[in-house]
Amino acid sequence: MTNNSRPKTTQIFSASDVKHGLSLFMDREIRTVEGLIIERDGKFYIKCQIKDKYKVAKPEEIVRQLWVYRLLNEYNYPKERIDVERVVYFGSRDSGLADVVVLQEDLSHPYIIFEVKRPQRTAGLEQLKSYCNAEGAPIGVWSNGNEMIRLHREEPNIFVEVPRIPKVTETLRDILTERWTLRWLEEHDELKQGKTTLKKILLDLEELVLGNAGVDPFEEIFKLIYAKLYDEWRGINAPSYKLEFFVGDRSTEQVKRAITNLLEGAKREWQGVFEPTDKIELRNDHLKVCVSFLEKIKLFNSNLRIIDEAFEYLIPQVSKKREGQFFTPRPVEDMIVEMLNPKADEFIIDPACGSAGFLLHSVMWVAGGMISGKPLPENARNFAQNKIYGIDFAKKAVKIAKAINLIVGDGKSHVYKDNSLAPHTWEDETKSGLRGRLLRFPNNPEKDRENQSKFLYFDFDVLMTNPPFAGTVKERDILRLYNLAERNGRWVNKIGRHILFLERSLQFTRPGGRMAIVLPQGLLNNTNAEYIRRFIIDEARILAVVGLHGNTFKPHTGTKTSVLFLQKYTDEEKEKIEQTRAKYEGEWEEFLRGLKEKYQNIAWNSSVDDEEIPEELNSFLENYFESREEIEELLEDVVESGETEETEEENRGRKPLAVLVQEKSELDDALREKEEELESANATRKAELKKEIKTLQSKINKLTKEISQRTLAGQISLVLSEERITEAFKKYWLDGKVMQEMDYPIFFAVNEKPVKDESGEYRYKKNPDGSFVLDEHGHPIIDHDLDEIAEAFIKFAKEQGFDFWRQ
CATH class of the missing domain: 3.40.50.150 (Vaccinia Virus protein VP39)
Incomplete structure (x- = not known):
């Protein structure tokens, strides 16, 4: 026997793999059904209110008994009109078990069929519709204890949602012919208490009609939401106004006419979103299903977040990923x-x-x-x-x-x-x-x-x-x-x-x-x-x-x-920053002179102790140049192999540094040969050689610059010799001084x-x-x-x- 003092339902529903929930039910309902649960041999069992037998108290069984309790005590159906695990026959095919069935007054034919065993919407709805079609039941309810969908079977394979489950004293027609004001909608808004979300409703509509309706779901749902907002807006501005966005007992043609009128009113009131010729493209029967699912939610709420969620779902995932x-x-x-x-x-x-x-x-x-x-x-x-x-x-x-x-x-x-x-x-x-x-x-x-x-x-x-x-x-x-x-x-x-x-x-x-x-x-x-x-x-x-x-x-x-x-800085703040820069101009010139003296003979292949490089210069080099490579290792590779293999850098369109060094070495050798030949050449040959030497020197200079951009010593030499890069370093150095002076707190x-x-x-x-x-x-x-x-x-x-x- 366990000494756990927590309520039994809390213990049963706290397991991580539980898919059902209790949020649809009130505390008093849960407490009453809790009283039906006993513990025996370390397991929980619950007494069925219809068959008067104990069953293992799985989460889905507790949800079923909660629905039975509500049918008996809120909707007031007599016990003899309720059955559980009722066999449903599919013609000559196999049979299934409907979780809860409310029978017609003749006690033979199903009136309302409940599906609570399948917590996933897709599987649950398909099962429910098949039961309703097999038995001719006019109402089907799917619920996992957290959510609920109420379907009215108008004819085989055409299901619309109904606003509520009829009580024993009501007919289905009573439910369908109700007319609502906005106040009524506010009180019964199904987005309240977290019963559902617009996104979940759209998932249901996709399953029921939108998936194969042959229209752009975004465009059609957008039209319906625009029309519904207009309907609510009219209700806000005229409290006695009876809402038009509903199905009730109207035919598909009547629903189409009502929603079309609302859309046209919205287009007149809020121009600039739709073209004058835009109209609802959904088939009439599909439109009726969509309206039945949207009619009992109120879109004008505290921040319209629900509309965002809906359209975020509707905009195709692929475009979200592509466009970020x-x-x-x-x-x-x-x-x-x-x-x-x-x-x-x-x-x-x-x-x-x-x-x-x-x-x-x-x-x-x-x-x-x-x-x-x-x-x-x-x-x-x-x-x-x-x-x-x-x-x-x-x-x-x-x-x-x-x-x-x-x-x-x-x-x-x-x-x-x-x-x-x-x-x-x-x-x-x-x-x-x-x-x-x-x-x-x-x-x-x-x-x-x-x-x-x-x-x-x-x-x-x-x-x-x-x-x-x-x-x-x-x-x-x-x-x-x-x-x-x-x-x-x-x-x-x-x-x-x-x-x-x-x-x-x-x-x-x-x-x-x-x-x-x-x-x-x-x-x-x-x-x-x-x-x-x-x-x-x-x-x-x-x-x-x-x-x-x-x-x-x-x-x-x-x-x-x-x-x-x-x-953003004001013009005055910008001017103050420029004044700060000007204040440090002299210090910059002195700093630059010191660098040029320190590195006066530096070349791309010079040995440099990185620990001796001034912090500002090292930071600039890392920020300005794409990368830096160790020249000593590359030179050893060239000497040892005499050749280089294609690398990832070549695949990116950039030659490896070792290849550039090898090419420069070959050009240097060629230049020396030309210069030696120049000393003993005749006048005609000298003119040709000078041109060749000039071309070679130009290629060597270009290669030297390219190599310098990728070695530490070379980068330093470029900073000190290339005017454009020197100016960039100056700005970087002065920026640092400005930041030191500003030094403000950040949250x-x-x-x-x-x-x-x-x-x-x-x-x-x-x-x-x-x-x-x-x-x-x-x-x-x-x-x-x-x-x-x-x-x-x-x-x-x-x-x-x-x-x-x-x-």
Whole structure:
């Protein structure tokens, strides 16, 4: 006999392999069924309320008995109308056992069939539909104890969801003919208490109709959600309005007519998302199924996160991986908005806006609360209509962003479909919409005219973005717009898209403006990204770095990311930095003279003690040159073998250093032979030899430079002899002096409580009994520590006197 004092159900359901749950049931129901469980010989058994026999108390059996209890006590069906493990015959084929069956009043024919043994939706729904078809049952219910799907079998193989299970005193028609107001929908919203999610509903629809409907699931679900938002919006603005987005007892044609009317109303009210000719392409019977599943959820909730989850699911996985475009979890957006504290009179932009989460949360921040579909406070309404801007290159993401933006902004939107990195390719609509936000240069007419033409620099107060991580930019016309695409005086062949987004974000932000950008963590840590960090420090003050948990963007990617918060220097701060540089000019000249004296006879193959190299020079060499190789070992290889094999470097299009050294040695020998021949040659031959010697010398010089770039001594000689590289080192050295003088505190934090679990599902706060902790709107609260990080930063910002958090 065990002495475990925990409730028996808690012990049974705590095993890691349990797929069923209890969240659909109330505490009093669970306590009552708990009383049916006994322990015998170290095992738990539960008494069946119908057959009055004990069975092994497996999780699925407990869920079955909970449903039996509810049927008996809430729905008031008499015991004789309920059967368990009832045999279902499939014609001449084999039979199956239906878990729970509610019989018609004739006590012979099934009325409601329950499937609780199969916890996975796909297998459970298929089994349930086959039972309903075999027995002609009009209602089927699938449940694993955490979730529930109620299906009405209208005719063979056509199932729609019904809003609730009828009680013994109700007919199915009573359920189907109910009309709802928005208040009723709020009270019965199935997204409350964590009963389901929009994403799960879409999984069900994909299984039932979307998988083989022959339409673009994104486009059709988007139309339905747009129509439903309009239906709810009408209910918000007219409390007595009866919702039209429902199935009830209407025919497929009536449902199609009602939803088409809603979509047309939405298109008139919120123009600019659909073409006038766009219409619902779903077949009537498929449309009816979709509406039946969506009718009992309320989309206008505290932050519209559910819509994000739905569209993130609908956008094909392959494009997400290719483009590296992942929706930012709303708690991350909340944290960033709270830390940057956008004001009602400030202009905001997200140049990779996706579904416009940052923009939406900025509106919520200014409004002081949730977005419910009701008119916003005047300052927030003006902010939503005139101050928030978004750009994204993904058509579907822009469609979502535009729709939400139009609804929140009461019919106005500044969201554009274009590539933020390539302003020379922008559509006229984008240029027209953003022209008013171009930064002006009154003291530099030529730069001002150029900017009006090229759309490079903007006047936004706040920027928040999560740019695409994947992919590189190779187009020369784009690369030439960015300083970060230039390395060692020449344009790179390609560069990570997110790196250019960092510089582009600074271009969008006005002097003194602030920004936050989500970046791969390596960009802030890796040695080979030093030049990027130097660029950042040249352009802006680092306010904060927040490391996000590795689960943040799962299931799409486990890339570790950080949020970088910057405040762009004002013109006055830039001037102060230049003054600091000027102050150290003399010290630089002295430092350079010392280096030239120390290394006056250095050549690419000289022996150098790396411990004696000044720290600033060594750091610059590691940052400026691609790599460094040990010349002594390479020379030994050449001497010993006399030849070299093809290596990985050759495969990359770069000759191994040993090959270059060998080639130079052969050219040196050839040059010596020519010079010796020159001494005794006749006049005609001398002229030819001089040309040949000049050509050889040119080749040797070019090879010497190429070799020097890859040896320690050679790199030092180039720094001291090549004017361009000397200037780059000077800037690097002076940057170091500026950083020493600035030496300001930076806020660092790490997100230790992830918003998602390993599988990419949100983690919710739970009560001691295992139920979800709910917010004031009845929705489960995500469990994370990002709010605490934001609060800690705000305290830090006020202590530092940041102007956007000044008390």
